[in-house]
Amino acid sequence: MYENELKAIHKSNRYREREIFDENLIDLASNDYLGFSEDKELFEKAYNRVLKHKTHAPKASQLVNGYHLVHKEFEEYLCEINGFSSGIIVGSGFLANLSLIEALVRKNDLLVLDEFYHASGILASKLVDAEVAYFRHNDVKHLEEILNSHKYHRAIVCVEGIYSMEGDILNRDVFEVCERENILLVVDEAHSSGVLGDNLLGVFDYFNITPKQNHIKMGTLGKAYGSYGAFILADLEIIDYLQNRAKAIIYATAPSVFDTALAHVSVEKTQSKKEDINRNIEKIKAVVEEIFAIKMQGMILKLDVENSQKALDIKEFARKKGFLIGAIRPPTVKHAIIRLIPRISTDIEVLKKFLLELKNEIYCS
Numbered sequence: 001m002y003e004n005e006l007k008a009i010h011k012s013n014r015y016r017e018r019e020i021f022d023e024n025l026i027d028l029a030s031n032d033y034l035g036f037s038e039d040k041e042l043f044e045k046a047y048n049r050v051l052k053h054k055t056h057a058p059k060a061s062q063l064v065n066g067y068h069l070v071h072k073e074f075e076e077y078l079c080e081i082n083g084f085s086s087g088i089i090v091g092s093g094f095l096a097n098l099s100l101i102e103a104l105v106r107k108n109d110l111l112v113l114d115e116f117y118h119a120s121g122i123l124a125s126k127l128v129d130a131e132v133a134y135f136r137h138n139d140v141k142h143l144e145e146i147l148n149s150h151k152y153h154r155a156i157v158c159v160e161g162i163y164s165m166e167g168d169i170l171n172r173d174v175f176e177v178c179e180r181e182n183i184l185l186v187v188d189e190a191h192s193s194g195v196l197g198d199n200l201l202g203v204f205d206y207f208n209i210t211p212k213q214n215h216i217k218m219g220t221l222g223k224a225y226g227s228y229g230a231f232i233l234a235d236l237e238i239i240d241y242l243q244n245r246a247k248a249i250i251y252a253t254a255p256s257v258f259d260t261a262l263a264h265v266s267v268e269k270t271q272s273k274k275e276d277i278n279r280n281i282e283k284i285k286a287v288v289e290e291i292f293a294i295k296m297q298g299m300i301l302k303l304d305v306e307n308s309q310k311a312l313d314i315k316e317f318a319r320k321k322g323f324l325i326g327a328i329r330p331p332t333v334k335h336a337i338i339r340l341i342p343r344i345s346t347d348i349e350v351l352k353k354f355l356l357e358l359k360n361e362i363y364c365s
């Protein structure tokens, strides 16, 4: 039934497949920035936390009886360290964006997203009964132009802390523009939580911004924190509204109890080891800069390549050398790139040697 569509995908070199990779390959493709996905101590701590409770499964929506003490304790901990008054754990970052956009954007409101906002937000924007606009990536002047040229009841602006494919940091001026009345700012910190700021809490921490009533911070648990799920932190009224209006929260089973506990112990670890982690991040950034002359803003190294086929060839080259890297192709990005995450758990000498070989392969072969 979809033969022609699949043929077209193949023809444009955009065919994707799931694969079980050799566990011995060195992973520089995932978002496991801190190497927590292999930290068995964290796993055991989380297991023991959950074991203390009668139930280990959410069983129902948070609005029925799926809300577990493990969720509540993590929400409270996140609010405390991030300085927000309220929070809610949700099943995934995808669901979080869907929940936020679908619920917050009402008739006569204006939704404005950075053009590189995550696909989950773009999809959610198609569900709203309001005007939707995109501003050029990190271009605050363009954002202002859009806000000034529209009439709206409320405006909701969506940005990322570190952009997932570009790897660059949010333009700080966005916070200033959104100081105006009735502008809500949603910051998706999927790729900045755990890797940015003195306290590794993301862009609010990095820019030293105290959360205000118009700020919403979303973070995911499946990346630096080596678990699965997401959180939304905001003013009490907004969280209250979300749990009453966001369909993806109300009509979904509450997030996994174990994954929430695992994320909780992971965030605790980032707080107790922040100096060590930040030192390691800086070391890795220095290696990347030395080899590619690129100053990584987060922990995402983006390397442009000619086309999708070249990206796939380079990925295969890396695999033969024992490394996994990402070959990201359209439509995920406009032009094919190699996306590489130099995890801080990678041996620095091994990383250096590989990056040199990779550079040679990309630019000299």
Ligand SMILES: Cc1ncc(COP(=O)(O)O)c(C=O)c1O
Residues within 6 Å of the ligand: 092, 093, 094, 095, 097, 118, 120, 160, 164, 188, 190, 191, 220, 221, 222, 229, 230
């Ligand atoms: C910026 C951004 N937001 C949201 C998501 C979705 O998060 P999750 O994977 O937890 O659904 C991702 C994941 O790829 C992401 O990169």
